[in-house]
Amino acid sequence: MTICFTTPAILLRRVDFGDNDLILTFFSLTRGKISLIAKSARKSQKRFCGALDLFSALDLVVSIGHGRLPVLQEATLKHPFCQIRSDFKKTTYASYFAEIINNWMEPAVVQPRTFDLLYQVLDRLDRSDLPDELLSIVFQMTLMIISGFSPNFSTCCLCHTEMDCLNGCRIGINFAKGGLICSSCNTAVSPMVYLSSGTIKHLQWMGCGDWNKIARARFSARSIQESLGFLEAFVPYHLGKEPKSLSVLRQLRSAQGT
Ligand SMILES: [Zn+2]
DSSP, rough: EEEEEEEEEEEEEEEEEETTTTEEEEETTEEEEEEETTTTTTGGGGGGOOOOOOOEEEEEEEEOOOOOEEEEEEEEEEEEOOOHSSHHHHHHHHHHHHHHHHHHHHOOOOOHHHHHHHHHHHHHHTTTHHHHHHHHHHHHHHHHHHHHHHHHSSSSTTTBBBBOOOSSSEEETTTTTTEEEEEGTTTTTSSSSSHHHHHHHHHHHHTTTTTTHHHHHHOOOOHHHHHHHHHHHHHHHHHTSOOHHHHHHHHHHHHHOO
């Protein structure tokens, strides 16, 4: 017996399969992360009307039969996000977001807030609505909050001293403890990174989930750099591996001197 379902989805990954087919991994709204086979998609562009570009948002019709993988029957393009794919830096950021989602999400776990986050961030990246770096901070910080891995920025993880009472301009963060370590507790647990209190407030602001507030915020280049450095270590730490696209992003930044 064959069962069919439809779902909005974003294409995270595509791999050639044989001479004719593609194996596609989507993050879908109603089925979570799913891998599908798109038969004849390589042989004929017409089969799916050229809709199967990376990061595209689509409506899918999928059938589940006796095969190893569900089969993509129809794909209707809802948003191609063309500007992302025509810009190498935007493509690298979108690849980083897609790689994080692909590694972070378990198959078939439905997470509509994360789906909406990925869609919103890709849409704004495509429209150049906010700087690419800010979108990366919002994406990573919000994903950590949704997933329950939000760093504890309010009190020391060991003695629970309030952040506002901490001395010094650099505040230590320990990843294993999940947040702030005050200078008195430094001897017990070594911080893995140090952040300024301004950057900590910046990170909290970026994870607020309110796009109007995020768009109004103004932060220094140093604070953005510190936030990216922190999140690009904190997220891979919880992911258990470093996304391949992160090294491309770093090479790109060093080539641009940013
Ligand atoms: Zn402490």
